[in-house]
Amino acid sequence: MTCQQSFDIHSRGRGTIEITAEVARIVRAAGVVTGIAHVFVQHTSCSVVLTENADPSVRRDLETLAARWAPDGDAAYLHDNEGDDDMAAHGRNIVAGAAVTVPVGHGELRLGTWQGIYLWEHRTMAHRRRIVVTVIG
Amino acid sequence: MTCQQSFDIHSRGRGTIEITAEVARIVRAAGVVTGIAHVFVQHTSCSVVLTENADPSVRRDLETLAARWAPDGDAAYLHDNEGDDDMAAHGRNIVAGAAVTVPVGHGELRLGTWQGIYLWEHRTMAHRRRIVVTVIG
Amino acid sequence: MTCQQSFDIHSRGRGTIEITAEVARIVRAAGVVTGIAHVFVQHTSCSVVLTENADPSVRRDLETLAARWAPDGDAAYLHDNEGDDDMAAHGRNIVAGAAVTVPVGHGELRLGTWQGIYLWEHRTMAHRRRIVVTVIG
Numbered sequence: 001m002t003c004q005q006s007f008d009i010h011s012r013g014r015g016t017i018e019i020t021a022e023v024a025r026i027v028r029a030a031g032v033v034t035g036i037a038h039v040f041v042q043h044t045s046c047s048v049v050l051t052e053n054a055d056p057s058v059r060r061d062l063e064t065l066a067a068r069w070a071p072d073g074d075a076a077y078l079h080d081n082e083g084d085d086d087m088a089a090h091g092r093n094i095v096a097g098a099a100v101t102v103p104v105g106h107g108e109l110r111l112g113t114w115q116g117i118y119l120w121e122h123r124t125m126a127h128r129r130r131i132v133v134t135v136i137g
Numbered sequence: 138m139t140c141q142q143s144f145d146i147h148s149r150g151r152g153t154i155e156i157t158a159e160v161a162r163i164v165r166a167a168g169v170v171t172g173i174a175h176v177f178v179q180h181t182s183c184s185v186v187l188t189e190n191a192d193p194s195v196r197r198d199l200e201t202l203a204a205r206w207a208p209d210g211d212a213a214y215l216h217d218n219e220g221d222d223d224m225a226a227h228g229r230n231i232v233a234g235a236a237v238t239v240p241v242g243h244g245e246l247r248l249g250t251w252q253g254i255y256l257w258e259h260r261t262m263a264h265r266r267r268i269v270v271t272v273i274g
Numbered sequence: 275m276t277c278q279q280s281f282d283i284h285s286r287g288r289g290t291i292e293i294t295a296e297v298a299r300i301v302r303a304a305g306v307v308t309g310i311a312h313v314f315v316q317h318t319s320c321s322v323v324l325t326e327n328a329d330p331s332v333r334r335d336l337e338t339l340a341a342r343w344a345p346d347g348d349a350a351y352l353h354d355n356e357g358d359d360d361m362a363a364h365g366r367n368i369v370a371g372a373a374v375t376v377p378v379g380h381g382e383l384r385l386g387t388w389q390g391i392y393l394w395e396h397r398t399m400a401h402r403r404r405i406v407v408t409v410i411g
Contacts, residue, residue, distance in 0.1 A: 002308045002411045004379055034139045036175050036271050038310050040377050042386030044326045050235050051227060052181045057215035058227050064213045065228045069206070069343070076338045078331035090325060090332050091339045094370050096231050098324050098389075101238060101375060103177050103269040105141055110269055112179030115235075132377040132384055134310050136273060136410060137139045171276045173312050173408050187372050188364060189318045194352035195364050201350045202365045206343070233368050238375060240314050240406040242278055247406055249316030252372075273410060274276045 003030035004134045011046065011121035011129055014085070016059045019048075019131065020117045023102075024109050026133045033107050035137020039117060040099040042130045045089035046121045047096035053116030066122070069095045089122035096120060104137060140167035141271045148183065148258035148266055151222070153196045156185075156268065157254045160239075161246050163270045170244050172274020176254060177236040179267045182226035183258045184233035190253030203259070206232045226259035233257060241274060277304035278408045285320065285395035285403055288359070290333045293322075293405065294391045297376075298383050300407045307381050309411020313391060314373040316404045319363035320395045321370035327390030340396070343369045363396035370394060378411060 005026045009017055019039070027037050041048045052058040070091025073084030080086055100117060103110040111117075119129055142163045146154055156176070164174050178185045189195040207228025210221030217223055237254060240247040248254075256266055279300045283291055293313070301311050315322045326332040344365025347358030354360055374391060377384040385391075393403060 004308050004377060034141050034271070035273060038375055038377065040375070040384075042384070042389060044324065044386070044389055049231060050181065051231060055216055055218065058224065061214050061216050061224045062228065062231060064211075065207055065231075069232075070339055074338075077335050079329055079335050081329065087332065087335045091336065094323060094325060094336060094339075095343075097234065097371065099375060101175055101177070101236060103141060103175065103271045105269075110177075110179070112181070112267070115179060115181055130386070132379075134308070134377045136309060171278050171408070172410060186368060187318065188368060192353055192355065195361065198351050198353050198361045199365065199368060201348075202344055202368075206369075234371065238312055238314070238373060240278060240312065240408045242406075247314075247316070249318070249404070252316065252318055 016118040030135035032137035035104045038134045040132045085124045092122040153255040167272035169274035172241045175271045222261045229259040290392040304409035306411035309378045312408045359398045366396040
């Protein structure tokens with residue numbers, strides 16, 4: 001059995017937005033008892049990630065690390081059409097990825113206690129981001 | 138057809154533990170001829186990765202690199218509740234990921250000759266880590 | 275329904291080769307209406323990634339970043355059997371990953387407008403790389 005559903009997230013520039021509840025709702029509605037949920041973002045300058053859901057300072061520290069993994073406005077970049085954060089965003093998308101897959105059991109997401117699913121916007125400006133969730137079992 | 142099974146790994150602190158054999162056993166028992174095996178860890182401070190299975194120095198060098206991707210006790214971290222390796226572990230989990238998906242063919246994992254599946258513990262202390270394997274085909 | 279197909283890519287050393295068209299062809303032939311396509315490379319020194327498909331300078335800048343994530347010939351590496359780019363390639367494989375999973379809808383890959391699928395060769399020499407595509411729905 002397969003169920004696919006899309007939704008949009010309006011980011012407010014760089015930072016994380018939790019989407020666990022939206023994904024959990026789609027999984028419940030899918031009626032898949034055992035399987036996987038694939039959460040995919042159709043863009044190359046933001047990410048979908050799993051990370052710690054208790055202390056927001058974890059996500060602030062991830063920004064600190066991301067600024068080293070792919071700094072804004074690096075002199076070595078050739079691609080800067082859309083500004084200093086353009087190539088930085090593509091680099092962070094490679095490091096953090098565009099999708100996560102989570103097991104589904106008893107019709108629910110089988111996340112660990114401290115795992116949340118986040119859209120991570122890497123651009124400094126607000127963007128509309130399309131997320132596609134596919135539940136298979 | 139879908140089959141899901143969990144098991145625990147007791148890590149002995151930072152480092153890698155090969156889990157290819159356990160995953161291969163679950164895949165064989167699942168009876169899925171063609172499909173995928175999703176190997177997921179329910180934590181945000183360790184990883185499940187695919188890497189070179191022949192020379193253990195590759196995994197030691199990965200620790201060297203990880204110490205640059207997300208150093209212990211960095212002065213910039215806000216999150217250090219559980220010590221110097223706390224935020225470092227969350228950062229490495231983002232870089233290396235929490236899950237891998239491997240194709241299944243003829244009822245077996247279709248890994249390359251030099252690919253092994255590893256739990257990579259990022260915390261310095263020993264931890265019990267729960268792994269969920271889902272085989273779909 | 276599940277369909278699995280493999281193909282080889284002959285890389286010409288470090289750099290990216292777009293494989294979106296090959297994957298799209300396999301997805302169409304699979305006849306899966308709704309599901310996922312898993313694109314996996316059976317090696318630990320190259321990657322399969324999703325990235326921006328319009329401006330080739332993005333992929334050149336990814337090489338610039340990769341050279342920082344896992345530099346060639348780093349004095350700290352223990353593993354250098356096959357030269358300066360050996361461990362660098364394994365490190366980049368961990369950062370960028372070995373596989374991507376893309377949603378399938380209406381029998382087609384549901385990529386965003388600017389997303390392409392690439393084999394990213396991390397070794398400096400040419401290699402034959404085996405890719406396994408599994409379509410499930």
